[in-house]
Amino acid sequence: MTIVNFTPLSALIGGALIGLAAAGTWWLLGRLAGVSNILGSAVGESQGRDWRIAFLGGLLAAGLLAFALFSGEVAFQLDAGYAQVVLAGVLVGLGTQLGSGCTSGHGVCGIGRLSLRSVVATLVFMAAGAVTVYAVRHLLA
Amino acid sequence: MKQVGAAFVLGLVFGAGLVISGMSNPAKVIGFLDITGQWDPSLAFVMGGAVAVFGVLYRLALRRERPLLAAAYSAPDARAIDTPLLAGALIFGVGWGLGGFCPGPAIVSAGFGNPRVWSFVAAMIAGMVLFRLVLRRSPS
Numbered sequence: 001m002t003i004v005n006f007t008p009l010s011a012l013i014g015g016a017l018i019g020l021a022a023a024g025t026w027w028l029l030g031r032l033a034g035v036s037n038i039l040g041s042a043v044g045e046s047q048g049r050d051w052r053i054a055f056l057g058g059l060l061a062a063g064l065l066a067f068a069l070f071s072g073e074v075a076f077q078l079d080a081g082y083a084q085v086v087l088a089g090v091l092v093g094l095g096t097q098l099g100s101g102c103t104s105g106h107g108v109c110g111i112g113r114l115s116l117r118s119v120v121a122t123l124v125f126m127a128a129g130a131v132t133v134y135a136v137r138h139l140l141a
Numbered sequence: 142m143k144q145v146g147a148a149f150v151l152g153l154v155f156g157a158g159l160v161i162s163g164m165s166n167p168a169k170v171i172g173f174l175d176i177t178g179q180w181d182p183s184l185a186f187v188m189g190g191a192v193a194v195f196g197v198l199y200r201l202a203l204r205r206e207r208p209l210l211a212a213a214y215s216a217p218d219a220r221a222i223d224t225p226l227l228a229g230a231l232i233f234g235v236g237w238g239l240g241g242f243c244p245g246p247a248i249v250s251a252g253f254g255n256p257r258v259w260s261f262v263a264a265m266i267a268g269m270v271l272f273r274l275v276l277r278r279s280p281s
Contacts, residue, residue, distance in 0.1 A: 004179045005172055007163060011183040014162020015190025021155035022191065023198030028147045030208030030215055033155060035245035036233075036269075043266055044273035051148040056248060058152020059159075063252025066160045074160060076253050077168035080240050082260055089247075089261040091236025093268020096244060097277075099229020100217065103243040104155075106230070107188055112196035113216070120222050121230040126174070128234025133174040136239065 022108055025055070034105020035059070036096030099125075144210050156249045162187040165250045167241025174238050 022033040029051060042052040066074050080088065096102045099121055101110060106125075110118020163169040163183055172181035207213055237243050242250075242261055251258050 001177055001180050003182060005169065005181040005183070007181075007183045008186045011162050011186035012190040014158045014160070014164070015187035016194045017158030017161060018155055018187070019158075019191035019194025019196075019198070021151045021158060022195045023202070024151050024154070025148075026195075026199055026208070026214070027202045027205075028151070028208055028210045029144060030211040030213055032216055033151070035243075035248070039244055039248070039266070040269045040273060043270055051144045054145040054148035055152035055155075058149040058154075059156040059245060059248040060252050061149070062153050062156025062160060063165065063249035065153075065252075066157075066165075066249075067253045071253075074253070075163065075166045075169070076250060076255070077166060078241065078255060078257055079168065079171075080257070082257060085240050085242075085257050085261040086264040088236045088240030088242065089264025090268040090271075091232050091239065092242065092244065092247075092261075093236075093265040093270075094272050094276075095229045095231070095233030095236055095268075097229070097269050097272035098225050099231075099233055100219065100226065102233060102245070103188075103237075104245050108191045108195055109199075111188075112192045112199055114196075115220075117220055117222055117226060121226055124227055124230035125234035125237060128231045129174045129238035130176050132235045132238025133171055134177055137171075137175060137178060 018104070018108060019112070022104070022112070032105060032109040034101050034109055036092075036102035037100070037105050040093075040097050095125075147210055155245065158191070159246050159249050162190075164243075165246045165253075167246075167250075170241040170243075170246070171238070 025031050025033040038052045038055055042049055106118040106121040159165045173184035247262050251262050
């Protein structure tokens with residue numbers, strides 16, 4: 001193992017903003033900012049759609065603004081081809097609904113609320129992600 | 142209406158955090174998961190920063206009886222560490238490692254103009270709809 005591309009300061013600043021937005025979602029709306037739940041409920045439920053679509057619109061707007069204003073400075077590299085991203089997408093969609101959360105819902109909000117369930121889920125999806133990257137990068141490549 | 146405006150701004154700040162932290166770059170996410178190779182530990186700091194800020198402010202909010210713009214707090218009360226939780230986390234983790242995207246960063250980087258990101262988001266929504274409309278309705 002070698003450590004590369006380590007950016008602790010921007011990681012901490014960005015992480016703090018994520019935590020602030022998640023806290024604001026709780027303070028103002030009384031909801032948890034778990035993105036897979038917000039998206040899944042926005043497409044799968046008829047009630048409470050408005051705030052969820054607005055939140056998702058804010059996420060997309062952040063990407064559009066970053067691309068419009070700072071495209072030269074925002075690093076983006078996606079190596080996976082179409083078949084791989086489609087398979088990945090289906091798995092992420094299914095898995096987050098079955099497991100009731102993703103990196104934000106379990107990893108940030110759940111752990112922040114000291115939920116053992118979320119700690120376990122986060123350890124499992126991180127381990128599964130690491131094993132998958134190991135297989136794709138070091139066994140199959 | 143206030144709820145909708147607040148939710149948009151909160152999504153915007155959340156998304157800015159994802160861009161600044163590097164989470165919206167799939168190569169960086171895969172670098173974090175590649176612990177046996179060229180490892181980039183940055184994303185542990187993203188999660189650490191987010192958990193610390195949210196954890197403290199979440200606790201402070203519980204002193205208030207209700208949220209500022211809604212009638213009541215709404216949070217899951219599930220505690221069980223059961224098969225759906227573990228299987229779901231496992232399936233999600235495999236997808237995360239394959240693409241380098243979890244749901245939030247995928248939506249943010251859909252704004253970067255790469256059609257493969259749109260394919261990921263469409264497939265992710267299809268997976269969610271499949272689960273919610275088909276699988277969850279079947280008797281368990």
